Amino acid sequence: MKLKYLVPVFIVACAFFACNNDDDRGDGFEERDVAEVEAEDDAEIQLYLQTHFYNYEEFASPSADFDYKIVFDTIAGDNANKTPLIEQVTDTVVDFRDVPHTFYYLIARQGPKTNPKPQLGQQVLVRYEGSYLDGEVFDESNVETSFSSLGVVVGYGDFLVKLRSASGFDENVDGTIKWNNDYGIGAVFLPSGLAYFSSPPPGTQIPTYSPLIFKSDMLQFNDLDQDIIQTASGNISSPDGIPSHMEDVDGNGDPRDDDTDEDGIPNYFDADDDGDGILTEFEYDVDGDGIPDDSDGDGVPDYLDPDNQIG
Ligand SMILES: [Ca+2]
Ligand SMILES: [Ca+2]
Ligand SMILES: [Ca+2]
Ligand SMILES: [Ca+2]
Numbered sequence: 001m002k003l004k005y006l007v008p009v010f011i012v013a014c015a016f017f018a019c020n021n022d023d024d025r026g027d028g029f030e031e032r033d034v035a036e037v038e039a040e041d042d043a044e045i046q047l048y049l050q051t052h053f054y055n056y057e058e059f060a061s062p063s064a065d066f067d068y069k070i071v072f073d074t075i076a077g078d079n080a081n082k083t084p085l086i087e088q089v090t091d092t093v094v095d096f097r098d099v100p101h102t103f104y105y106l107i108a109r110q111g112p113k114t115n116p117k118p119q120l121g122q123q124v125l126v127r128y129e130g131s132y133l134d135g136e137v138f139d140e141s142n143v144e145t146s147f148s149s150l151g152v153v154v155g156y157g158d159f160l161v162k163l164r165s166a167s168g169f170d171e172n173v174d175g176t177i178k179w180n181n182d183y184g185i186g187a188v189f190l191p192s193g194l195a196y197f198s199s200p201p202p203g204t205q206i207p208t209y210s211p212l213i214f215k216s217d218m219l220q221f222n223d224l225d226q227d228i229i230q231t232a233s234g235n236i237s238s239p240d241g242i243p244s245h246m247e248d249v250d251g252n253g254d255p256r257d258d259d260t261d262e263d264g265i266p267n268y269f270d271a272d273d274d275g276d277g278i279l280t281e282f283e284y285d286v287d288g289d290g291i292p293d294d295s296d297g298d299g300v301p302d303y304l305d306p307d308n309q310i311g
Contacts (some may be wrong), residue, residue, distance in 0.1 A: 041191035053082035111164030118221035121245030155194030163218035
């Protein structure tokens with residue numbers, strides 16, 4: 001897919017992005033048991049899904065002025081006969097610290113099959129809203145915002161790659177963009193283990209162990225190439241020419257668990273994937289035939305082979 005729409009600014013805010021994965025805070029803080037928190041969160045989320053519905057009737061028969069925003073409400077009173085969310089969501093299990101965690105997602109509208117989905121490692125362009133289960137919104141962006149699908153909390157990234165993007169857009173006379181109204185629209189319900197768990201981003205009001213909801217419109221996506229070289233004075237950006245989502249050596253759709261030289265830096269961030277001192281960009285496809293080079297013919301391409309014989 002060719003990038004048609006470039007977002008000039010990356011809005012990077014800890015309010016939303018997974019900035020702190022450190023579970024050893026060193027301040028006497030005693031972290032709660034992961035399995036115990038997961039059980040509580042899952043019960044809370046399931047209760048929410050049983051007792052709430054969304055405006056599915058509006059999505060099914062949209063009026064001319066419908067804004068295509070998901071609205072949740074309680075099943076009660078005039079709405080006592082609505083179909084609960086629990087019957088409309090899909091659940092997915094992801095491990096967090098070896099404990100299986102379930103997240104639930106709702107596709108309120110999926111784009112047509114001809115509209116592609118992003119992959120983990122690509123940059124997505126979305127509108128989003130983050131809230132707690134009580135409905136209070138802690139973060140939102142109604143204007144298009146772009147970020148890496150791996151730059152957000154795990155469960156949110158895993159959900160975003162399930163939504164199809166828009167087929168395109170028109171440019172208004174004032175230069176603003178009007179997206180074709182066929183983009184994917186959905187929401188995800190995350191246990192805290194797939195969100196911020198014990199380490200909400202500093203400077204935000206998000207409490208520890210908060211299950212979260214993210215609503216999203218998937219507008220567009222494009223490739224990223226994010227490799228770095230670590231130096232004593234900081235990290236230097238050194239893209240290796242391989243898009244991040246393609247640095248998925250084991251082919252499981254997730255570039256986070258591929259670290260060929262086992263130095264703790266996954267290949268999509270590591271400018272020297274095999275740790276042999278030669279940057280990936282100088283071993284990947286030196287002869288330029290579009291196929292990764294394999295000098296010693298052992299089936300392992302040079303950039304992933306620390307003992308390849310070059311020259
Ligand atoms: Ca790369
Ligand atoms: Ca992988
Ligand atoms: Ca590495
Ligand atoms: Ca190398």
